[in-house]
Amino acid sequence: MAFWRHLREEPASVRIAGPADRAALSALLAATWRRQGNLSAEDQVSLLQDGLSPIAFAGREAVGFLGLSQRSPAGAPPQTWVDVALVALDADRQPDTTLQALIDAAPALLRRLQYTGLVCLTSLAWLQDGLARGGFMEQDRVITYIHNDLGRVAAGRQAAELRAAGARDGDVILDINARAFGPFWQYDDAAVLSWLLTADHSVLAYLDGAPAGFALTTDSLPGNYAHLIRVATDPPHQGRGVGRQLVADALRHAYQAGAPGLALNTQASNAVSRHLYESLGFRSTGQVLSVMVRRL
Numbered sequence: 325m326a327f328w329r330h331l332r333e334e335p336a337s338v339r340i341a342g343p344a345d346r347a348a349l350s351a352l353l354a355a356t357w358r359r360q361g362n363l364s365a366e367d368q369v370s371l372l373q374d375g376l377s378p379i380a381f382a383g384r385e386a387v388g389f390l391g392l393s394q395r396s397p398a399g400a401p402p403q404t405w406v407d408v409a410l411v412a413l414d415a416d417r418q419p420d421t422t423l424q425a426l427i428d429a430a431p432a433l434l435r436r437l438q439y440t441g442l443v444c445l446t447s448l449a450w451l452q453d454g455l456a457r458g459g460f461m462e463q464d465r466v467i468t469y470i471h472n473d474l475g476r477v478a479a480g481r482q483a484a485e486l487r488a489a490g491a492r493d494g495d496v497i498l499d500i501n502a503r504a505f506g507p508f509w510q511y512d513d514a515a516v517l518s519w520l521l522t523a524d525h526s527v528l529a530y531l532d533g534a535p536a537g538f539a540l541t542t543d544s545l546p547g548n549y550a551h552l553i554r555v556a557t558d559p560p561h562q563g564r565g566v567g568r569q570l571v572a573d574a575l576r577h578a579y580q581a582g583a584p585g586l587a588l589n590t591q592a593s594n595a596v597s598r599h600l601y602e603s604l605g606f607r608s609t610g611q612v613l614s615v616m617v618r619r620l
């Protein structure tokens with residue numbers, strides 16, 4: 325893009341998007357490569373209905389969109405985070421100017437609604453740079469681990485009794501999830517329950533007859549790795565071998581399901597889980613997502 329075209333750029337006007345902007349948003353998404361977020365048509369519509377997402381127009385054409393999605397409140401006192409679920413910027417315009425205008429339009433409304441902050445997970449350098457200029461800071465990084473020597477997992481100490489979990493265990497799993505993860509990484513109950521219901525291998529660990537931890541694993545698509553979606557031990561039971569047993573069980577499951585390996589994500593700052601995974605033979609893939617946060 326020639327520099328002179330940017331100089332002639334008509335300034336964008338920004339407002340909060342609504343359902344009537346669906347066609348303009350679809351046209352922007354279809355035309356640009358400068359985008360992040362692969363949402364279904366239904367999810368795009370619900371973003372427009374939520375009344376939180378800024379959209380930028382030049383004339384009648386949408387040139388930028390910041391799709392914001394509110395999480396359920398978590399923790400005490402409750403924190404309410406807002407995910408940047410979709411970003412689209414007209415590739416023929418200066419990305420930073422449009423992104424900045426979109427970011428500037430959001431905080432006043434979000435502060436009024438008493439949200440805690442905005443969060444965007446991204447590996448895209450242009451988006452990371454633009455968010456940093458808009459006041460976001462890298463709070464953490466999400467890293468991916470894989471294990472592809474599934475046949476060689478030592479049995480280890482059997483601290484807990486592992487039982488298959490299902491929909492009936494939803495409340496127990498949500499309780500452990502809420503106690504084990506800080507508000508930022510808790511995710512909505514609906515998300516955790518949908519992982520429980522769609523996982524191929526859901527397990528609850530019991531210590532002395534009481535639920536102490538859980539793990540949710542999906543099988544591989546043909547040729548792909550199985551994925552350990554979530555593992556947690558209730559804090560009072562941590563350090564007693566439950567987590568190690570749950571991850572070893574997920575590895576065994578992936579092996580029996582014929583997956584070439586088991587993948588998982590964790591935060592770079594999560595020293596306990598990284599120690600656990602590395603000691604079980606997981607290796608970092610080098611794939612990194614920046615956790616960009618702007619507190620309100």
Ligand SMILES: CC(C)(COP(=O)(O)OP(=O)(O)OC[C@H]1O[C@@H](n2cnc3c(N)ncnc32)[C@H](O)[C@@H]1OP(=O)(O)O)[C@@H](O)C(=O)NCCC(=O)NCCS
Nearest residue numbers: 504505555556557562563564565566567568590596597600
């Ligand atoms: C990660 C987690 C599942 C580990 O569960 P756990 O039942 O405590 O794990 P284990 O008792 O099997 O211990 C695993 C290793 O971590 C170490 N560890 C456990 N708790 C620890 C702590 N508080 N501080 C330092 N090391 C700790 C143990 O010493 C052990 O290492 P070792 O076998 O070499 O001695 C648990 O800490 C947890 O639920 N954390 C919050 C949720 C989370 O981070 N999930 C995973 C990332 S997405």
